[in-house]
Amino acid sequence: MAYNINHLNELEAEAIYVMREVAAQFEKPAILFSGGKDSILLTHLAKKAFFPAKIPFPLVHIDTGHNFPETIEFRDYLADLLDAKLIVGSVQEAIDAGLAVEEKGANASRNVAQIPALLKAIEDHQFDALLGGARRDEEKARAKERFFSHRDEFGQWDPKNQRPELWNIFNGKKHFGEHFRIFPISNWTELDVWQYIAKENIELPKTYYSHVRPCVVRNGTILAVSEFVQPREGEEVKDMQVRFRTMGDATITGAYLSDADTMEKIIQEVASARETERGNRADDKRSETAMEDRKKEGYF
Amino acid sequence: MEQEIFNAESYSKMELLRFTTAGSVDDGKSTLIGRLLYDSKSIFEDQMEAVKVSSERRGDENINLALVTDGLKSEREQGITIDVAYRYFSTPKRKFIIADTPGHIQYTRNMVTGASTANLAIILVDARHGVVEQTKRHSLIASLLGIPHVVICINKMDLVDFSEETFNKIKNDYKQFASKLNVKDVNFIPISALLGDNVVNESENMNWYKGTTLMYHLENVHIANDHNHIDSRFPVQTVIRPHSDEYHDYRGYAGRVAGGVFKKGDDVTILPSGFTSKIKSVEFAGKPLEEAYSPMSITMTLEDNVDVSRGDMIVRTGNMPEISQDIDAMICWMDDKNPLRLNGKYSLMHTTKSCRCVVKEIVYKMDVNNLHKLEDDKNIGLNDIGRIKIRTTQPLFFDAYNRNRITGSFILIEEGTNVTVGACMIRS
Numbered sequence: 001m002a003y004n005i006n007h008l009n010e011l012e013a014e015a016i017y018v019m020r021e022v023a024a025q026f027e028k029p030a031i032l033f034s035g036g037k038d039s040i041l042l043t044h045l046a047k048k049a050f051f052p053a054k055i056p057f058p059l060v061h062i063d064t065g066h067n068f069p070e071t072i073e074f075r076d077y078l079a080d081l082l083d084a085k086l087i088v089g090s091v092q093e094a095i096d097a098g099l100a101v102e103e104k105g106a107n108a109s110r111n112v113a114q115i116p117a118l119l120k121a122i123e124d125h126q127f128d129a130l131l132g133g134a135r136r137d138e139e140k141a142r143a144k145e146r147f148f149s150h151r152d153e154f155g156q157w158d159p160k161n162q163r164p165e166l167w168n169i170f171n172g173k174k175h176f177g178e179h180f181r182i183f184p185i186s187n188w189t190e191l192d193v194w195q196y197i198a199k200e201n202i203e204l205p206k207t208y209y210s211h212v213r214p215c216v217v218r219n220g221t222i223l224a225v226s227e228f229v230q231p232r233e234g235e236e237v238k239d240m241q242v243r244f245r246t247m248g249d250a251t252i253t254g255a256y257l258s259d260a261d262t263m264e265k266i267i268q269e270v271a272s273a274r275e276t277e278r279g280n281r282a283d284d285k286r287s288e289t290a291m292e293d294r295k296k297e298g299y300f
Numbered sequence: 301m302e303q304e305i306f307n308a309e310s311y312s313k314m315e316l317l318r319f320t321t322a323g324s325v326d327d328g329k330s331t332l333i334g335r336l337l338y339d340s341k342s343i344f345e346d347q348m349e350a351v352k353v354s355s356e357r358r359g360d361e362n363i364n365l366a367l368v369t370d371g372l373k374s375e376r377e378q379g380i381t382i383d384v385a386y387r388y389f390s391t392p393k394r395k396f397i398i399a400d401t402p403g404h405i406q407y408t409r410n411m412v413t414g415a416s417t418a419n420l421a422i423i424l425v426d427a428r429h430g431v432v433e434q435t436k437r438h439s440l441i442a443s444l445l446g447i448p449h450v451v452i453c454i455n456k457m458d459l460v461d462f463s464e465e466t467f468n469k470i471k472n473d474y475k476q477f478a479s480k481l482n483v484k485d486v487n488f489i490p491i492s493a494l495l496g497d498n499v500v501n502e503s504e505n506m507n508w509y510k511g512t513t514l515m516y517h518l519e520n521v522h523i524a525n526d527h528n529h530i531d532s533r534f535p536v537q538t539v540i541r542p543h544s545d546e547y548h549d550y551r552g553y554a555g556r557v558a559g560g561v562f563k564k565g566d567d568v569t570i571l572p573s574g575f576t577s578k579i580k581s582v583e584f585a586g587k588p589l590e591e592a593y594s595p596m597s598i599t600m601t602l603e604d605n606v607d608v609s610r611g612d613m614i615v616r617t618g619n620m621p622e623i624s625q626d627i628d629a630m631i632c633w634m635d636d637k638n639p640l641r642l643n644g645k646y647s648l649m650h651t652t653k654s655c656r657c658v659v660k661e662i663v664y665k666m667d668v669n670n671l672h673k674l675e676d677d678k679n680i681g682l683n684d685i686g687r688i689k690i691r692t693t694q695p696l697f698f699d700a701y702n703r704n705r706i707t708g709s710f711i712l713i714e715e716g717t718n719v720t721v722g723a724c725m726i727r728s
């Protein structure tokens with residue numbers, strides 16, 4: 001007679017409720033697919049929410065052109081597996097069309113340039129809701145974000161003028177040209193995400209697991225050597241045993257020394273990072289969140 | 301302890317508790333949240349470093365734990381509109397979501413928002429001041445929003461020599477006032493957020509106190525019954541039709557159970573049509589479930605090919621909700637632009653159903669500081685709470701809010717702007 005469910009099941013039930021509301025309340029919703037674990041998680045939840053039907057959302061990927069090959073490979077594989085439509089918005093095209101400007105300088109990235117590419121994709125395809133994998137625990141500013149986040153006809157968010165969100169009633173009413181960003185996993189923490197991925201056995205790109213690859217160390221950040229990152233003068237290329245915690249642009253996404261090659265080890269690592277890693281690798285940490293922030297500006 | 305959280309065996313049993321915190325300015329809310337996070341080891345080292353540094357810079361004697369949640373505070377000082385900020389922490393037993401809202405009267409709507417999903421409310425009282433107007437308002441909101449558990453934390457006990465007498469006096473004052481309210485489960489805990497007494501660790505200064513610490517209470521308060529498991533209610537969100545060869549005739553009704561328990565073979569009635577059928581399967585992601593209850597998201601199939609669509613409600617035959625177009629409700633008004641209009645028309649969302657309504661009567665406004673009914677003042681503006689009667693364009697299928705928080709709540713939406721302007725709780 002104990003009618004209770006555990007925290008992961010409750011978070012899952014909440015996320016699925018939100019996704020079903022999106023399918024019911026909007027005409028052209030889509031999943032904003034970044035290639036990272038949080039958006040992979042969204043596709044998994046969507047699959048469960050609408051089973052045995054196909055997921056009712058296409059995947060929209062804003063491609064900076066600077067992605068790890070593993071990200072693109074996994075994206076295509078996943079879209080195929082889900083039988084989902086994949087829509088790619090190109091930052092390069094946005095730059096070529098004069099909609100976006102390429103950043104200059106030593107640590108230039110294309111994160112900010114994603115915004116116009118995304119807004120163009122929204123306009124071209126008339127999307128009225130975009131599901132994203134952002135979480136409230138990621139940073140202070142996000143702690144107040146809604147599940148249903150209203151954007152005006154210019155795609156802008158007004159954090160001071162958000163609609164109150166009560167109980168589980170989500171008001172998705174909008175005027176023509178406006179759209180919503182939807183965050184079904186708002187209430188999940190980093191740890192919840194990993195625990196759930198482990199529980200559900202969700203497949204992730206290999207880059208999330210420990211592997212050996214050639215890297216350079218730049219400003220205290222370990223960068224994988226690739227088409228986009230070549231050693232600069234004085235930098236030494238070394239084979240390192242690393243893994244990634246996020247999957248952003250290859251130009252700026254830092255790798256971490258790690259021998260966590262299984263899900264269990266990763267969870268242990270995420271767990272103990274709370275205590276130690278912050279302390280002795282504060283610089284890495286800070287630059288990691290800085291990158292995340294830029295990414296967020298771009299995506300959300 | 302750290303290890304246990306990440307042990308699959310143990311986290312598979314963790315429950316989720318959502319709580320709000322309320323108190324007057326300077327009662328110690330930020331310090332308490334900081335203390336809970338700190339003593340449960342939920343603060344990252346680099347965050348803690350930053351707090352230490354700014355504590356020293358400010359010349360604080362101890363580490364100022366209030367700085368952990370500083371975000372909200374600086375906003376307050378800058379006069380920026382403050383909202384609900386959500387924070388997260390966990391212990392091996394439970395994951396916690398704190399809806400942190402400012403306590404001042406002009407933030408009533410934020411408190412109502414935070415309270416709408418909470419299992420528990422922590423209300424802070426300064427031991428030196430006892431029960432004050434704000435304590436009453438916060439309690440009223442907790443009661444009105446049907447928060448099942450309330451904890452009155454009598455804080456700053458160190459400033460009243462950890463006096464049992466002071467504690468008892470405040471407790472009695474509160475009980476007297478709260479007898480007019482509808483809170484089922486109230487607990488009183490004497491604490492010092494600053495020094496940590498009875499927050500996570502037991503106090504050595506208050507041996508007379510025989511109750512539990514706040515953290516113990518948060519970890520153990522019985523929340524499984526916070527959901528209604530009696531009246532079976534299933535508002536249909538969307539209909540799943542795969543259109544594939546394999547699932548050619550499949551029609552799944554997707555939704556989140558809003559009350560009661562559903563099982564294969566149950567006799568059900570579909571509202572509003574009144575058609576009856578039997579549950580063929582209760583399933584989730586293709587796997588059959590023994591039974592489903594709130595707050596599970598599931599898919600249901602029926603034996604008969606009846607017409608069911610979004611906004612319909614599937615209920616157990618013999619346990620009907622109320623069905624009516626005339627609704628009597630308490631309302632909290634949330635719009636800063638316009639007051640509630642008598643005879644005004646609004647859009648309405650109730651469970652998965654949307655329709656329109658007209659405000660037929662404003663019965664009274666409530667003085668939120670003392671629960672007085674102001675029958676002569678019917679001007680309901682931002683942050684006001686009152687009682688209204690409305691008529692809807694379509695019948696709603698509902699239960700009284702105090703019986704079911706999901707089927708008993710609805711929101712009003714301004715039709716021109718699409719903004720959510722009213723939070724409503726149906727009266728019994």
Ligand SMILES: Nc1nc2c(ncn2[C@@H]2O[C@H](COP(=O)(O)OP(=O)(O)O)[C@@H](O)[C@H]2O)c(=O)[nH]1
Binds near residue numbers: 325327332458495
């Ligand atoms: N002596 C004492 N001071 C406290 C206690 N809790 C909070 N304070 C102090 O009261 C002041 C206001 O606390 P704060 O947490 O900022 O209050 P808030 O406005 O409710 O968030 C600060 O100076 C705190 O150090 C307590 O238990 N004992």
